[in-house]
Structure formats: structure tokens, C-alpha cells
Amino acid sequence: MSRLSPILAALLTIACLPLAQAQGASEFNKEAIRSTGEAAAMAFVCGKLNQAQVDAHKEKTRRLYLADGVSQATFDTLYAEGFKDVQAKAKANHVQAGSPQCQLPVPGAGKPD
Numbered sequence: 001m002s003r004l005s006p007i008l009a010a011l012l013t014i015a016c017l018p019l020a021q022a023q024g025a026s027e028f029n030k031e032a033i034r035s036t037g038e039a040a041a042m043a044f045v046c047g048k049l050n051q052a053q054v055d056a057h058k059e060k061t062r063r064l065y066l067a068d069g070v071s072q073a074t075f076d077t078l079y080a081e082g083f084k085d086v087q088a089k090a091k092a093n094h095v096q097a098g099s100p101q102c103q104l105p106v107p108g109a110g111k112p113d
Contacts, residue, residue: 029065033075036061037082046089047097 040057043049049057058079065075095101 029068029070030074030078033065033070033078034082036085037079039082040079040088041083041086041090042102043098044086045095046102048102061084086097 037058040054043050043097044054062072062075062079066072090096090101093101
């Protein structure tokens, strides 16, 4: 499991959401919802969010997508798929708060170009 890639994917998705909405990209919305579930799971597994925070964020995000025409059932299914996938991978790889996979890279510590 790469380092917090679901969180980064969700941030990218959120940044691109207005463009996708303007284009009516339902596939984009589906991927964005799934990525949001993945990001929430990684934050939960790594101890960055507790269950109440995950639930509050999920509800806020659900309202945004419902306003955009996504059905509640579709949102709940896709979000749960992403969340459960990351939880299963984290469990299989023994990822928990404090694990190396939960650490954000230090800015500027990457390989030189």
C-alpha cells in the first residue's frame, strides 16, 4: 500500500470536482466518491480521524453529492467499497497508527532530480 495515496487521490479529486461537474462526468463522480471512502479509511486506520469525524465527513460529502444528483444508494455503495478496500489492505499489511505507511513524507526529502 503506497503512502497515503488514497488521501492524495481524494485531494486531487476534490480539486478537480468543479470541472467534472461542469462536464457532467458521472464516472468521475463515481471514482471521486470511492476515493473519498479510501481516504477516510486511511485516515481512520492511521489514527488521524476517529469514527465520529469519519461519520461527520461522510455525511457532509454525501450531501454535496446528493445535491449534484448522485443517489444516496450509489454514494453509500461506492464510499463503502473504497473504505472497506483500504481497511482490508491495511489489516493484511498490519498497518496501524504509527506504521511507516501512515507517515507523510518530509517535504524536500525526495530523490534529487
